[in-house]
Amino acid sequence: MLQTRVIPCLLLKNDGLVKTVQFKNSSYVGDPINTVRIFNEKEVDELIFLDIQASPLNKEPDFKLLAEIADECFMPLAYGGGLKSIDQVKRIFNIGIEKVAVNSYAHENPSFITEIANLYGSQAVIASIDVKKNFWKKAEVVSSSASIKHKYSPVEWAKELVERGAGEILLTSVDKEGTWEGYDLDLIKSITSVVDIPVIAHGGAGSLDDFSKAKKTANASAMGVGSMVVYQKKDMGVLINFPDRKKLELALA
């Protein structure tokens, strides 16, 4: 049977890897190439790289760095950050990356998702949705590193993205990100119950039990993971690691 994917979501800033807490206070955790080599050895399922500065600073993707990453990467690889043109997407795919994640620009131009899907197939497009609760605890869609708020609800936006041709949804809870508190299961469930495409849960994973809950109670198809794979433990030093496969299989069985 299909194995549930556990996907390190790695944040690029300048040419280093960082980890944030609730999208803020980024700390340096290492060199991306070295990290990819370690994840290769650990035979991780898949990797997602997100450039957290590209959209807010209106920067081009760092194609040179991405090419170096792809050269070392022998698992499925996705890139997100600052993508605005088919030309950029073509360059990303030519480098040897096979999925792109689109977030900020989809809000300006949702047909960008359709354009990519028509050219490369839906499986190549991850629609990335960032969700943050407002003062009244209402979930709001945000973008550009949570600096812009949108009017539509996460459910409305997810449905729209599916109609536009997205192949997967990367669903990130800004409030949970970097906290080790567990995923926002209600948020995940609200999306998995209305879309047919795979949903990658992201934000808050702190234990194998969190993966299990995201899969079993919230029906996530894959688990995005950040802090757990770059730190030894909560509030401890940097250590690139990945849970033991046997333990993962048990947790996700």
Added chain:
Amino acid sequence: MVTIVDYGMGNLGSIVNMFKKINVQAKITKDINEIEKADKILLPGVGAFDAAMSKIKESGFTQVLDYKAKEQKVPVLGICLGMQLLTDSSEEGVLPGLGWIPAKTIKFNFTKESGLKVPHMGWNLVKENRPSKLTIDFEEESRFYFVHSYYVKCENDENSILKTNYGLTFDSAIQKDNIFGAQFHPEKSHKFGMKLLKNFEAI
């Protein structure tokens, strides 16, 4: 030397990256003369069946590929859509396939209750159905990365070398004489994929 045929569909960068990693010489080509000289051919492909068959034809590759595969009998490996093209037909399109291996390409069709999503995307296990040079010395529990909405069913089970289960059992690698196909992406499947590509180079 493995010649990777570029007919305009699919992501060739990662295949080249993996060949580099395992020290196998490989080159991407759009040139008919290069294909004619090839001693091993890799047929990649991501996208739609008819679009791929049309592009092969438009590129003028139909005859030279047929000659290499059927007359000269050089080893050919089709990956993902490239494997589906080796079959007679696909439910995804109306154009005939290359028809080098008697098989059909069929759409996954699951009920909502099954909870199974299409495409079949992620890592899955393969099980040996018949020994082959392509899968020699495979580890037990070899797993590969799959992304596909259609699967291949061989007419003769002897052409099925690996099988995989996703809602049903399908042929995840196939072979007829010098012609091989893999439904998964070896170039994205860590050491398991490296082993398969090395095996192909050694044929």
